[in-house]
Amino acid sequence: MNFLGRHIISIKDFSREELDFILKVANQMEKFYQDGSTLLKGKILATLFFEPSTRTRLSFVSAMYKLGGEVISLSNPEMSSIVKGENLTDTIATVQNYADAIVLRHKLEGSSKFMSEISRVPIINGGSGTKEHPTQAMLDLLTIQNEMNGKIDGLKIAIVGDLKYGRTGRSLAYALSNYDVDLFFISPPLLRMQNEVVSDLQKLNVPVKESEDIMPIIKDLDVIYVTRIQKERFPDPTEYEKVKGTYRLSLDMLNDVKDQLIIMHPLPRVEEIDYEIDKTKYAKYFKQTYYGVLLRMALLALILSGDNFDF
């Protein structure tokens, strides 16, 4: 399986075989993570983030350095020609001459897809609008697989919180549609998963149940994937106040859960998970950030050097 030069635009572009292969390579990257590598020596990654990011950008930078490559960044659009009115097309047409691959985060949906049509170097979607975050979905798969004894099939997985505007929950749902899982979407009515996603999953015969309350099913779950409810999405602030507590995971809610349950969160967390849970064996959200580096190392290695590497 050769990914040399491939754009990473949407999780929907990847088959089960491809995802399994990427996860396998990600686990093989542990050696390079520990010892470092010169695999990507002489290669340059450009990170263009037009929206805030902590984990995605830093983990790509870390992954590139671990593999011996270099990074150039446009971390603050206010300091670039964007403020002079330059569009994204011209920016990419320029940056492709400076780098061997580009990670792009932009508020416009479809931005990475269109840029992949004009760029001669691979574009990696680091999050676009409210719809796509493919590398997050892949690292979420890696976390589930590694923390659930090597398998994703057969699991009962709840995605909780802002499913309407949150790109991580949506991308993970599509990623999981490649596996034999039961999905539960738990959200306030205003922030339900968009109909098109539910309809797509149903067409793929993925069992999906939607609910406003996690408690009736919490004891059956293997994975709880919590996402941030974004206050700014609510037209009426009192509506937000009403629902925010409902979607806050606290220690007392975990009395009857499965022993091997894992709790994940793409982060940043605001109030959705009690800090007390951090100390429990269920909490895997910081382990996710570690897997994020391995996964991005795997993608960079595969895109920039093909399959020409030994471990």
Place this chain on the structure above:
Amino acid sequence: MEEDSDSHQDSEKELRVRKIKDGMVIDHITPGNALNVLKIVGITGKEGMIISIAMNVPSKKSGTKDVVKIENRELDLEQINRIALISPNATINIIRDYEVIQKKKVTLENEIQGVIKCLNPNCITNGNEPVKSFFKIVQTNPIAIRCEYCDRIIDYDEICQQF
């Protein structure tokens, strides 16, 4: 072959729209959509050609229909097939010297580029970038199309509202 189909004779009897010598008749347009059809094929009325429009006329096939007659001009296939988006049962009659020399149904193409605007304000096709809108058909009856860039689904009513 006579210019008009049987279903159009009712209006012919009353001379609502006269026969044309050369050009094109777009028949069996979904009632009320004749003006939208003109817009979707890019005719503004300022081109100078003679255009006759009949709306909500009786039709044996479907109760009522709209008809558009364009004199001395024929649309290209791409323009014709755009009509299918808002009027999937429309037929096209090519007229030469008062006779129908060719008759065909509009065809809904799987891909639509540049005709419909994506309704998602955060779609890249609505930004300041040199990119045309691009949709694929996800459902035909009633029609629904999906933006290839942002996944937004646009239904029949939303398509019609654009014209």
